[in-house]
Amino acid sequence: MAQVNIIHMFEQAAHEVSGKKLTGLTKDTVIAKLGLDSVAIMELVAHFEEKLNVRLPDEDLAKVQTIADLAQVVKNRAPKGTEVTW
Amino acid sequence: MPNIYRFSNLIHALDESKGLTESGYTFLDRDQQETFMSWDTLRQEAMRRAAHFRKYGLNKGDRLAMVVPDGEDFVPTFLAAVWAGLVPVPMYPPLSLGKLDSYLDTFVAICSRAEPLYLVTPGKLQQVLWSGAAKVKSLKGIITTEELKEPAPAGASQDPAQVTDDDLCFLQFTSGSTSTPKGVEVTHGSLRANAWAIMRDGLQSEEGRDRGVSWLPLYHDMGLIGFVISPLMHRIPVTFIPTMSFVRGANIWLETISRHKGTITFAPNFAYALAVKRAKPERMKEWDLSQMRVFGCGAEPINAQVMRTFVDTFKSCGLKPEALLPCYGMAEATLAISFIGLDQTLSTDVIDSDRYQTDHAAEAVHVDSKKKLEFVCCGKTFPDHEVGVFDEKGTRLKDRQVGELWVKGPSVCRGYYKDPQTTERTFGGGWLRTGDLGYLVDGNVYVSGRKKDLIIVNGRNYDPQRIEWIVDDLPEVRKGSSVAFSRPGASSEELVVVVETRTQNPDALKERVSQAVTEQMQLTVADVVLCEVGSLPKTSSGKLQRAKTRQQYLDGTVGKEGTRTLGGNAEKVTLAKHVALSLLGRGKKRAQRLVEHSLSIRSMGDAVSKLKLASEYMQSRMKRARR
Structure with a gap:
């Protein structure tokens, strides 16, 4: 069964698209507070999609505020049996 | 109308599209699947959807709000509204992982100005937009793009509206978040003139030779006029890439x-x-x-x-x-x-x-x-x-x-x-x-x-006042003591915030300023400068002067004007410049930038802080260069 750690993947993606080293993220971290601009955020979403081979719909992403929300969207779209943790 | 123009307006160009099935618009979706709509298909789609609008009781001149992210839905819906003589008001869709609250505030602000009777949006966004739409008094309801794809309702006219050059074609609201949104009135006459200027005078486009390719958002003037309206009026085919696909x-x-x-x-x-x-x-x-x-x-x-x-x-x-x-x-x-x-x-x-x-x-x-x-x-x-x-x-x-x-x-x-x-x-x-x-x-x-004093980052406009309001709300910042402006950056303009404060903990305040702006505006602050209370230039009425503060920032004299003279500092500056150059100035271009930056901070405190600044600046530049 595949395992996905959202926080780990998020930190990796943020570093790749914006060069930012994020630390101390929790499931309740509000993504909008992380200092990433809107283009970086979209690139970050692309990173998730590529790594997980899923499509995250814009209308679901629009409502995402925290890491936990993002995990839920990923969970809904990931192949059956994928374990999504943070 | 001078007879150089092929069509008198957009409706006329659509009306003359009958039988033109070979050329038109190609829409890619996120999986790169293509949907082709010929000029004739676009005409038929416009007619059918116009009948739906009329069935809702919409008449010539009525405004219609549009939040339609997909090009293949947006284009025929927009054309249908124009065909029926309505005044579409295209708006940008909610952003991913964005602050939905601030998006909805802007949505409500634009709608309150435009007073649309209906909102068109895909069913999937209906739920996201609902709480915003409920606050708009003029709105009678939401029409989904799915409904518009149904067969034309019986009894509703599919005829083109009769319009003159002075009639409104659509309202173009500025692309970013500004405090009081302004809707530019685009008339059929100004549209025809500019479409001609672009396609003929500027690009000398030729049917059969040219093809446009665009990922630009269609709710923005460059995407909508440049790639939907002007090419249609000059029969230039276009391939549309979803904006989100480009950004991703x-x-x-x-x-x-x-x-x-x-x-x-x-x-x-x-x-x-x-x-x-x-x-x-x-x-x-x-x-x-x-x-x-x-x-x-x-x-x-x-x-x-x-x-x-x-x-x-x-x-x-x-x-x-x-x-x-x-x-x-x-x-x-x-x-x-x-x-x-x-x-x-x-x-x-x-x-x-x-x-x-x-x-x-x-x-x-x-x-x-x-x-x-x-x-x-x-x-x-x-x-x-x-x-x-x-x-x-x-x-x-x-x-x-x-x-x-x-x-x-x-x-x-x-x-x-x-x-x-x-x-x-x-x-x-x-x-x-x-x-x-x-x-x-x-x-x-x-x-x-x-x-x-508009700030433009990544093609979006931001009103500095809105940023200043956010900063003014922070503890340790008094009302009216912050200034936001832009500085030139490598790929786009960058945001700078200067604040007058008496704080004992400058680093924490800088962090709070960055965080508050990013959180509420989705905008990265490139630099926060703190300076003593009373050191920024003010107007005679006591308001901070943005343009002058910006100039002082670029000159490196911000917060220091009149309080200090160069004098004995100059030597230290020269020393700092030399040390910084030998330490960090590897490539010629980087060295040049460093010198410029050292020059620009000539009147700041002591040489050590200059060096630190120069080195931070270099590191950020190098980081940028590596990416």
Whole structure:
């Protein structure tokens, strides 16, 4: 069964698209507070999609505020049996 | 109507599309699946959807709010609204992982001004927008794009509306978050004039030869007028890439141009930087850009270095240097104001920065001059149009004198919707006052800055006041003691915030400023400067002066003006410069930037802090260069 750690993947993606080293993220971290601009955020979403081979719909992403929300969207779209943790 | 025009307006062009099934628009979806709609299909779609609108009781002149992210839904829906004589109000969709609350605030602000009767949106977004829509008094309901795909309702007319040149075609609201949204009134007449200026005078487009490729958002003037309306009125086929696909993976832009044999594309400066940043040699090998005639660049200040790097990076794909087409334009002039000639390559004007700042003069200096500014030539305006430079008193200035750019001609829009005062200020007296600063040289337009303190990042406009309000709300910051403005950056403008404060903990306050702005505006703060209370320039009425603060920031004198003199500091500065150069200045260009930066901070505190600043600056530059 595949395992996905959202926080780990998020930190990796943020570093790749914006060069930012994020630390101390929790499931309740509000993504909008992380200092990433809107283009970086979209690139970050692309990173998730590529790594997980899923499509995250814009209308679901629009409502995402925290890491936990993002995990839920990923969970809904990931192949059956994928374990999504943070 | 002069008889040079092929169609009297957009409705006429659609009406004449019957039987034209070979050419039209191709929409890619996120999986790169293509949907083709011929000119004739677009006409039929417009008729069918117009019947739906009429069934809802919508009549000529009624506003219709549109939040439709997918191009293949957006284009026929927009055309249908125009066909029925309605006034569509295109708005941007909610952003991913964004702050939905602040998005909905802007949505409500725009709707409160435009007073639409209905909102069109896909079913999937209905739920997201509902709480915003409920706050708009004029809205009677939501029409889903799915409904519009149903067969035309019986009994509703599918005939084209009768319109004149003075009738509104649509309302163009500014793309970013501004405190009081202004809706530019685009008439059928101004639209036809600008579409002609772009497609014929500027691009000399030819049916059968040209193809547009665009990822630009369709709710924005450059995407909507440049790639939906103007090409339709001149029968130029276009391939549309979803904006989100481009932002998620910039390679799709040039890849699609290569695959679809595109000849014309436009994008803001930041997109050219992003294309270079994301280009991968193994993918570039497959690309052929030799047929490209026009890589248009506008909508935000153009950085010459970004353009040169773009040409260098993609010349191996057959990109011709003359394909690059810097241009100048704004929504108030429908879209385009000036283009450089098709056979011209990128050219810049290098002027003396001291003369510019002190005498408002653009005096040409040698490229190697230490005190220089470089501006990209945006070409000449179109036939029947005029660009002039004026001073504060409204006196017309000569070549190489810097003032506000004013524009005249058939492309200039009528005004701002239901806002007579702002309309008079901007459009009064027969000229459009652009709010941009610049100068002319033999009719060539050079844009050097902005009179109105708008901040443009990644093609979106931000009102500095809104940023200042956010900062003023923070603890340890008093009301009216912060200033937000932009500084030139590598790929786009960058946001700077200067705050007067007595805080004992400057680092924590800087962090709070950055966080608050990012959180509420989705905007990265490139620099936060704290200075002593009372040290920033104020107007006679005690308000902080943005333009002057910005100039002091760029000069490195912010917060220090009048409180300190150079004197004995100068030696330390020289020392700092030398040390910094030997430590960090590896490449010539980087060294030059460092020197410029050291110069710019000449009057700050002691030499150590200068060094620290210079080194931080270098590190950020190097980080940027590595990416």
